[in-house]
Amino acid sequence: MLGLGADRLRADMNRLLALLFHQGVLDEQFLQLQQLQDESTPNFVSEVVNIYFHESEKLLKNLRSILMDKEFSDYKKMGIHLNQMMGSSSSIGAKRVSNVCIAFRAASEQHNRAGCLRALELLEHEYCYLKNKLHELFQIEQQRILAAGVRYPMHM
């Protein structure tokens, strides 16, 4: 019974991952990240992703505050933030987020404030979507680990 549950959960996880791949939310880099996880670092992926969330939320907050400042927009600073965001996103394989970042950066390089605002909204949307999905994924994984006893996943 327990084993069956674990299999189903793994199937769920794969399906979710497939969906995310298909939607272009994630790319191969995420798989690579998962490959880095092994017995010695069992929570590597979730650890990295959590750092990513933490950082990204800070960055997003900063970006929003820069853009909301009516008098002046510090595009240079915005560019630095965006680079950070883009780098970390591509590191964990969040493809769509990093694509939006590229568009955002282009808009900020053109000092296009309206474009920046639109991009920011899109970025927040994508980020939320990614966060939800990844949380879902980790939840399933957690359940699976529980279900499968102390077996570690994704030994490829």
Next chain:
Amino acid sequence: MCLKMLQHHIQKQSLVQNHSVSLRVNDQTGTKKGYTFIQANRGWLPKFFMLWVLMVAFFSMLLFEGMDAENKVRRKDFLISMCDQRARMLQDQFSVSVNHVHALAILVSTFHYIKNPSAIDQETFAEYTARTAFERPLMSGVAYAQRVLDSEREKFERENGWIIKTMDTEPSPVRDEYAPVIFSQETVSYIGSLDMMSGEEDRENILRARATGKAVLTSPFRLLGSHHLGVVLTIPVYKSKLPPKPTVAERIEATGGYLGGAFDVESLVENLLGQLAGNQAILVNVYDITNSSEPLIMYGHQNQDGDMSLVHESKLDFGDPFRKHEMKCRYLQKAPIPWTALTTAFLFFVIGLLVGYILYGAAIHIVKVEDDFHEMQELKVRAEAADVAKSQFLATVSHEIRTPMNGILGMLALLLSTELSSTQRDYTQTAQACGKALITLINEVLDRAKVEARKLELEAFPFHVRSILDEVLSLFSEKSRKKGIELAVFVSNKVPEFVIGDPGRFRQIITNLVGNSVKFTERGHIFVKVHLAGQSNGNTNVKDETFLNGGSEEGAKSDTEQYRTLSGFRAADERNCWDSFRHLVADEDSQPNSSVVDMMAANDASEDVTLMVCVEDTGIGIPFSAQHRVFTPFMQADSSTSRHYGGTGIGLSISKCLVELMHGQINFVSRPKIGSTFSFTAVFGRYKKKASLDRSKSKSEELPIAFGGLKAVVVDEKPVRAAVTQYHLRRLGIVSEVATSIKSVFGMSGKNGSTIPGNNTQPDMILVEKDYWVSGEHGSAIGQLLDLRQNGHVLKFPRLILLATNISDDEFDKAKAAGFSDTVIMKPLRASMIAACLQQVGVGMKKQAGKDAPNDSGVPIKSLLCGKKILVVDDNIVNRRVAAGALKKFGANVECAASGATALKLLQIPHSFDACFMDIQMPEMDGFEATRQIRKMESQVNEQQMVNGGSTIDGTAKRSEWHMPILAMTADVIHATYEVCLKCGMDGYVSKPFEEENLYEAVAKFFESKLKPVSDS
């Protein structure tokens, strides 16, 4: 996706439309500017032509008129002169006759009246007039009528004995006066005794004549005798001399009678005209125009034919002031049609018409040609636009397909990682293989499109030629082994270690050619040979020579070795067979191995290195009919080929493009059923070695150098194959000799072994070709050799190594039994693989950890990085974590730094880091700057060391110089960045996010090179 494509399509269309619109605008401006006059007035051309024709017609008419008028004038002049001549002559003759009649009148007056009695009677008069008739040629006759008053009538009738009769020969009625004819010429004797005054005209004439005293004429009438038209001339004869200036009454009183003569005008003019030339051409009429409103005809017919258009009138003066006469002349015939003028005018018209038509035709032609030209130009522009659009479309679509394909492949990889049944796994693997093939195809199409769009640019940085070839070889080793084909690479010694160019593209070409060869070859060999382009030239000359010298030898050996190629199968191109090949090898053997660098120095004169690469196979070959379209994209030899072997046929066309980009040429020799040899040249830049680079480091590259100085004997009958084996051994630093049989080796080693054991000349290993061993004839020899070994006769017995393309388990066991217990090296040979195998059997005495066969790339990277202390510098915590995770996975000891400044602090010398991964984009101090600072620091310390006389400062600084390997981490993999990296002192770069192969490549470069000093210490 579909929507996206559609959108693209629409964009393309609108683009094309834009194109054509702009073209049309161009057209219009062109009409305004560059177009010819003709083109601009094309609508007017037919009108011009019509105008021209009309003009020509008008001019020809003018011409005709002119010529005709001239003719007419001439004709008229002629007529005038003729007419005048006739009139003058007529007048002259007439006046001569009148004069004579005058004279006759004087005669009658003198001899009839003044002389009394009269001296003239009828006979005298008749005779005289008859005899002088020639003087009056125009007169039919003359007669004299006496004036008789009524009172005198009876007396007169009595005297003469006859009565006066009227013209009708009736006795004359009573009148005031009578004029009976008393004398008459013979010709007109019928008028004798007739009263002339009884005829109306005569009476009038008589009255007028005696009143004026001059000769007078009647109007023309039909003459009595001849019924010709004529006039009667009447001259008064006076009885007495007239006083000067007599009055009319005096004249009438003095009148004695009248002399009359009839002019037969008709016959007169007839005679006259008969005397003149041109009589026939001219029609002459003579009129009496006394009554101008009603001219009376005197000669000619009123209604005669003739040219009525041209008439000339000449005045005639017959001496009678009362009467007026004229002569009218006409041409008898109408003016002849002026053929000359007509022909001239017509010809002129025709010529004019033709000229006009030619000009018109030319203009029309020009217009047409220009139209065509513009149409063609437009079509050309459109075709080019379509071509560009096609390339763009291909590129875009390929790109669009690639994205979802990556997803599919990723998913398949995920799927494979799950627990699958064997069938499912098989399906999945097939799907993955197909997906990979599709990606490859798409990449090829993309390449092709890029090449066509001229967007493909070659990179230029130094790369290692031989390792590229090894990589290609390893790529196909699996396939060739499966098929049992011998795959071999030979690189001439003269080819420099490093050249500057685009290794990816170079590899792509070779991979393509070798891939084709592998695909189409079922037996025999595939042989890749690389040498300098100049080398082959010399060889062909030598080849002829050997052919002459060694002809007999070859004939003898042809049974045992069918062809002196790598595998013994016949090849399409004879260039790679041993006869020519051995000169290439001999060339190299004459140069000691260590002198490669010297040679390169000698060749350094030129900037470029032209490499010639030949890929020879013994496959199915290309049919002669298809050879001309081998390089056309999407064309395979024939359609059945693609069905049979798969593939798109795009590879060769890409290869051709790439070769051309490398300023080279590609060509091939192929014979069906025998094989093909593709060869291409490529021009690379010569790599100038930097003084700082360690020679040994660059030379060994990835190869261990632990085998330097070892000796080997290669036992192989096939010299080409032996040369290939030697080439690989040489790369490992192993000196080798070739023996054609074990016996000779045995003899050699035995002799050496017995005399001087452990001598340098004794081989450390013997490499035996499997083919040779399988032939079995030399089993005993091997046995002997083994016996020798077991007896311990030789202290350090050479290792026996079998070289095989493919080997079955049975054969393997047999080989072990036969004494090849040491190892079997599977072909295709690669230096690194030989090295690995040799290490396995412990030939290289300094055995090193982590030097297993590098087929599995995961193992060496782990061994490379294991235990190394690595610093990761990145401001992005996520990246830092990921990089650290990846490196840790490979066993490295990782420390992190969040900024360039921190890294600098950590790297204060002395430190214990083995390498540093540096992010380029960092706030405050970026990777370049940090690296520069680190290098500055290092050089300061190094200088200090130099000052201190090379003594080590402390234990950690084992190396003579501080040089920390710094690798850039960057998200974009453009080579411009790479160059900047090198410039500021970095050793290499890895693309972010990490990929295992990429990381391995970058790390291996400096860790492997550092192995030597580490092991030395």
